Amino acid sequence: MSESDMDEPLNPVAPGREKLVARKQEWAREGRLITGTTAPPEVRLPPGQRLVSDFPVLDLGVQPDIRPDRWRLRVEGLVSNRLALDWKEFNALPVHEWVNDIHCVTAWSRYDNSWQGVGALTLLDMAEPLPEAKFIVFHSYDGYTTNVPLEAFARPECFVATHWNHEPLTRVHGGPARIVIPHLYLWKSAKWVTRIELRADDQPGFWEVRGYHNNADPWLEERYG
Structure with a gap:
């Protein structure tokens, strides 16, 4: 993919995956997996989550190489x-x-992931956001987008990852580089990231316009909204 291809409109949904997207939209309407409980961040496992030892692969069928x-x-x-x-x-x-x-919105959590990469604050310090910048939209090579407030990314624990558990990030998990925002559900941590866009106004992304919560705090169980 050339640099000019980044500006081409892309569809992150592979042919045949439309039913999966429709099913997940139905889950949002039904409030699937919501327990109706909350917890403070000091509680390590957010409400409704289960621990796994593997790293499940979830995407829309497009894995850009x-x-x-x-x-x-x-x-x-x-x-x-x-x-x-x-x-x-x-x-x-x-x-x-x-x-x-x-923590994934599909109710799995994985503890103690080791990552390497470049900190969000490093990139933001270099770019120098203007005072009117309040929101970020992450754009991926597959056409996927997701949004967060600037303050949600401008934290020491947020970064652009290139390695997971001391190995280069694989294609299926968003390699060569992905966003990691550990305090939000994982759909906010865009795979295959290519553009970080700072905006004055919020612009909901792929899942947010399909019934998923705009904030995505696991401890408040903000799965859908």
């Missing part, structure tokens, strides 16, 4: 300094390691 030498990450929109980083430039930035838990 992006070679690192073709990968680009842009940080743009309401910023003073637009970024367009290739793989070499991205990996020249300070690299850190995080260990965190992840």
Whole structure:
């Protein structure tokens, strides 16, 4: 995929997966999996979640194959300094390691994931968001989008990951690079990320316009909204 292809409208839903999307929209209407309970973040396992030891693969059937030498990450929109980083430039930035838990809206959680990557604060400090920037939309190579408030990403525990458990991030899990926002349900952690867009207004993403909660806090069980 060339850099110009990033601006082409894409459909993240593979042929034959339309029924899956419709079924998940029905789950949102029904409130499937919602227990009606909440918990403080100090409780490690959010309400309604179950622990797993594997790393389930969930997507819409499109898994773009992006070679690192073709990968680009842009940080743009309401910023003073637009970024367009290739793989070499991205990996020249300070690299850190995080260990965190992840929580999927389909009710599985996995403890103690080890990641390597570049911190959200590093990228935002370089880009210098303008005062009117309040929201972020993450854009993926497969056409997927998801949205968060700027303050939800501008945290020390959020990052763009290139490695999971000391190995390069595989294609099925969003490699070569994905977003990780551990305090929100995992659909907010966009796989195959290519663009971080800062905006003044909120713009709900793929699942948010299909009945999923705009905030996605696992401890408040914000699965649907």
